[in-house]
Amino acid sequence: MSQILSADPTDLPSRNNQSAEPGYKLIKRNGAISPFDSSKISVALTKAFIAVEGSSVAASQRIHEIVANLTADIVAALTRRSAEGRTFHIEDVQDQVELALMRSEHHKVARAYVLYRERRAAERAEEAAKKPKLVTPEPGLSMRDAEGNTIPLDFARLETVIAEACEGLEGTSASLVLKEARRNLYDGITQDELAVAPILAARTLVESEPNYAQVSARLLLDKLRREALSYVFRRPEQATQADMAARYAEYFPAYIKTGIEADMLDPELDRFDLGRIAAAIRPERDMQFQYLGLQTLYDRYFLHVANKRYELPQAFFMRVAMGLALRETEREDRAIEFYNLLSSFDFMASTPTLFNAGTRRPQLSSCFLTTIGDDLDAIFKGVKDNALLAKYSGGLGNDWTPVRGLGAHIKGTNGQSQGVVPFLKVANDTAIAVNQGGKRKGAVCAYLETWHIDIEEFLDLRKNTGDDRRRTHDMNTANWVPDLFMQRVQEDGEWTLFSPDDVPTLHDLYGKAFKTAYEQAETDAEAGRIKLYKKVRAVDLWRKMLSMLFETGHPWITFKDPCNLRSPQQHVGVVHSSNLCTEITLNTSADEVAVCNLGSVNLVAHVTENGLNTEKLAKTVRTAMRMLDNVVDINFYTIPEARRSNLKHRPVGLGVMGFQDALQMQSIAYSSDAAVEFADISMEAISYNAIWASTELAEERGRYQSFDGSLWSKGILPIDSIEHVANARDGVDMDRTQRLDWVALRERVTSIGMRNSNCLAIAPTATISNICGVSQSIEPAYQNLYVKTNMSGDFTVVNALLVKALKKRDLWDEVMISDLKYFDGSVGQIDRIPDDLKTIFATAFEVDSKWLISAASRRQKWIDQAQSLNLYIANPSGKALDAIYKLAWSMGLKTTYYLRARAATSVEKSTLKGTDGKLNAVSPAAINPIQAMRARAEAEAGMNVCAIDDPECEACQ
Template identity: 30%
Template sequence: MQTLSTTTDTPFNRQIQVIRRDGSLTLLDVSRIRAVVNWACEGLDANPITLEAGLTTRLKNGVTTREIQDNLIGCALELCSPSDPDWRYVAGRLHIWNLWKDTLVSRGYQYEDYCQTVTSKVKSGQYDARLLKYTPDQLREAGSWINPQWDKDYDYAGAVLLTKRYLLPEELPQEALLSCALLLAVVEAPEKRMFWAQKFYKAIALRQISLATPILANLRIPNGSLSSCFIIGMDDNLENIFDTIKDAARISKNGGGVGVNVSRIRATGSWVMGKPNASGGVIPWIKLLNDTAIAVNQGGRRAGAITVSLDVWHLDILEFLEMQTENGDQRRKAYDIFPQLVISDEFMRRVRNCENWTLIDPYEVRVKLGIELSELWGEEFESAYQKIEASLDYELKLYKRINARELFKNIMRSQVETGMPYLWFKDTSNAANPNQHEGYIPGGNLCQESWSNVKPGELAHTCNLNSLNLSNLDWQDLPNICEIAVRILDNTIEITHPPFQASIDHNQRYRTIGVGVMGLADWLAKRRFSYSHLQEISNLFEDIGFYCTKTSMELSKERGAYPAFAGSSWSQGKLIGAKPVDWFLTHADDKQRWKELSEDIQKYGIRNSHITAIAPNTSSSLVQGCTASVLPCYSRFFYDKWAKGTVPIAPPFIKENFWFYPENKTLDQQIVVKAVATMQQWIDTGISMELMFNLNQGVYFPEEPARSLKAKDIFDTLMAAWEQGCKAIYYVRTVQRDSFQESEDACTACAN
């Protein structure tokens, strides 16, 4: 092997010809390689000489510049470790250097002519023609905002994901982000358009705000759908069933995550056209949704993603829990959907008290008792359910009695084995719904953080998401960044192309958005806080909730309230989570501002019915260079397996704050539940809360090395999540022999 010479010109060097990216030949010039290495290491705790020494590509005639560059990347990745984490940024910069050089060869320039980039991409159909609402002079001014040095901020995982998943052919990172910002500002008044475009661009380019995958991937292309989350309801008739499947396909085509509630569908053995024992139940329709997710593969990027929700009282619930197991009739299996249980408070109380629970057929209850049980929650549900149980054997024939705790054990067993079903707490979520005057929420979305009213065939929940990157924000940044985040999403509603009419109608009627956060673990580590600092966490999320809500009120002054505002809890002076203002005067750290905000909302209205929702951000956080969502990092440092090998993953401040990053794989999940419950008070929709249980001995009980986690410990944690007001439980992960690894593609259909 030939390593770099310490001199720039030797007889050996003069004998080697290198193939450049355009195919031409040139003599090897070691000084050029050294210049790239120095550039990649600049400002980092990484010695360029160490990287030079690791270059092992055979420097022979015909070696390509890409081979040399790829070998440098491989060397940098091998040098990365918990004590030397900056090498992942060196590898990221070298990856970006490749992109810069490829772009220069293919189109003849890099960042020098943004106006030309826009003009040519609009002409070729790659860019949305609405970019030409900006004059050439405005496009040239916008191009002057670009700082190519911001491309150097990505580590290797972020750089690869950004280029692979989001960039168009012959497009550079800052061009993509600037084009998104310009399009997001296109609905602003002409005299304010450039002002807001620049604010949007800087917040996005400095990675203070992360755009959800559908926005970042689809915004620049013509007729792109920008919404992340959808929920549709399936009614109990053939026409609506197939309309729902078609709508799910349309959503999946555009990269959205789909939630489908099937609780209205009659159970197995129910009546069809007056014939008893004719219905096949919910499973055959779920199987069709399963196959739709596979067939409509989001433009070839990945398989579709659909979560199917079923109320826990449905007679098919036991088969629903078994539909992803290997045994049984394979014709009644659905391995590619994500099952979700809709859980009532009454069920959880019976689980706690070890009481019986009744499974019923919604069709029989509808026909014989006139009750549409799927629409009910809270006291109305409890009253109707008591009436149903009093009618057993007299009017109702199709039912099953089961111990509630035994059913919950079946649910837990499935979660430990497969990570699912998700649990969505119906009463908690509907009690916080500001639009109770117009309907109810049937279930959660794909990532268990966003939902609102749904009416089968009429209104499909549609939500647009972004996230604040707390790792790059200080407390004083929050008012400005929250304002920008809310304004971006409200503008998104105006420029998106929803995939079907019920989505269009919902978007306009409720104007649902979800400002989330990522990098909480980084924010805490920088301040030497832990997940047990509940007051500090509460203060942070109080500020986020306040500033986002206030911005939506200010937008209502400017643009008008959302159409369903009259009669909503907002119009009654209630605030986040439909809570009365007195709650805020008791629980808030800064009380008076909430009273004033309540009065302002009653006077001026509010622009968006739902404003905050915290998505999982598993992949987006890699691009943003921070920890995912609000959860602790899985591990302080690990290698993730990708198609081209292993990639080092670590939080951004790991070197200086190593011990202040708790590892979720060994953290008591009761701590996580308490922290999420604290945040949930200030978040008006939901939080994607994964729970991770380590099944190895001695992890949680160092005084008892032989003791491992028991089923009761997991049971107590799930019960605590419900009792403390969490709205949903996303995946339940388990760690065995430290074998768990995060997947690069986890939940890429929704916010990621």
């Protein structure tokens, strides 16, 4: 076995012509360069398997298939991780071989491979120790510049850039990064490869010291500066961060000119006082990024031509700020105010706003909600509207309830309807075809009310079995559940399914009016006046809803009645669905497409160990509300129904992110009354200040058009509208505690009015929280140490607050890192960690869902829309799911989002530096859970739950 394993997968002779993408090279331990040939990996893997499993004919056939798949996975991982550097170090290749063996659960082969690597490393160290220590000069390596000229490699500058990147960051070492970087240097290295080498070096150190994530980001900045400055000034340029203190002022006007000439930036930006604007830029804020955040911006947000970025981070934030200030009277002042809020990470606008503000097509809104009519013209207009709205990065929620059900009569042809499902298939395929302008995958969610006769087929849409023509594998789905259904479930009563063309009024009714009309429809059906209907046991349908949610991740559970009974705009319409992420609750109709404009307050920036900084929070919210209101007027609308609705009602959705970080900064456990209380206090403060800010905007700019008759005009604020739900249900379990002066605010709202029909909604913030380097939305942490995969690559993520707490108690060391890997980022099973830290840093599946629901209920009482609330369950069962969702309903939640259930997971132990070599079964669930869940469902007839951060799901900010 040792002889076979001693064949290095990069040193074996080639047996065929299979190789990696042309241009990739391998750096061996002695510094020699050779072409990368993936066939050598195949040979080494084949020999290793034969040594463990034998060489019979049956075994050989099986091994051949396994090796082919493993080799493809290894090459894909290598080329993805090194797409820019185009070189691999031998250790990187071996890391990937080891990881692939573990992921595929070939434990015996993997164990032997790890032990062999450890033994060979020890032998090399012993051999090196025997050699005489000679002082040798630094080799005179050369490099190739952008024009292909060979020039001396500038070690002095490399040392300067690395030293600058580590400056002021505790626990980091410039010499250690330089040492790691030198492993990937070779004679003739390209300028791009030289820029990537120290980044890759710093990334390997993140797990031992989270501050290396900032080091990696600063090193990426150096690469970006060279790229952007060279493009803008049309000559080879590079600059250190120290240089940028002076160079941003020179660069910024040239950047604006470049963007306008490229037909990307709005020419109106050139009419700002660019000298004043440039002088307000804060270059030092480039240094606050974590690597994941900056790499995400680099890959998908910064403007580029022919894949050459010409937008630096502070120019990016200023461009967005200027784009949002275009209609302001004092626009330089406002642009600088907006810039300071964004660039400080106190608040972050949503992804469409960041993508498009200041550009020629400023589609800045996040979410669009539509109602689909019951005829072919209306249905295909709805599909076309989806395409137009998705083109510029909008997330979509479609209300399909009006479309008649399977078997319904079609008067025009005297035929029978095929129901709603075939049209959902068309909408599904449209979302894939129109991939948001090539920037991210199109995303749409279909909603259907629980009384629709096609509801049972609707529940099956995401199944992997059955007629594929009646499946929508890419579309999200959600149940729009009336309170009456939940009451029938509790009573174990019957539930009747109807086709909407027979009961057209049900679609627009809620509360007691819905109950009256529904019961009349049941009477009509019994009397034979309605022919197409079906009776089911309510509990059986509820169980199927939960079963499909568990197995496929869909449809989500959302509640129609609280969304409408608490809607400020019930005087001018009905909320027929939510959006893609279940936080938007706005009216839709044939004439109005609801639009919402999102952004999120970063709680981390407003919390200290002593609690919430309410004064700073009030200032942030005031500016943020102005920015969001500006979106309504600046926005590029792709369909008239969206423009009409947005200008008439002017809804915005201010949310939060970094909730768990804020708790941990205060040493508060998520599973505690203190966490629920903080959710209440923080959301009350945000709600109070957002409503106040909207009244100030109304005073300055005027009320929104449909204000008269709204709940606002009647002095009914979100906290007051809870009683509407309580009256309709005969009670609701929601806390009513108030701390601020709501009497004064209520008087102000009724006398001055509101600028915005809706103010608050908590979105998932999956991407913008990465940019800011904080935890997502209101989520508990999935793990404290893991490898995150998204469209920008693989990133080691460590909970810096945990590391800080462990350092404070002298517990952070290599053993602790090894333990965290072994226990999949969980601290609960590590004996050395004190109990108080175990509760504070508990991960998502260690937090009982009742705490998430309780905190969400406290927030919901202050929110005029809803919140994207994921629910976690470590030990799923029908009884547990039933209890969770009934609790969510009884505590007054308007919507829920994904159900996340635990799969067999573990941290990638081989690619993280300092592994202890333990070979647990490694599943990618912790890294890309959606793929792992699907695999498990197929293997065990288990479940399919969407990812914690599905890299293809970019709909949530």
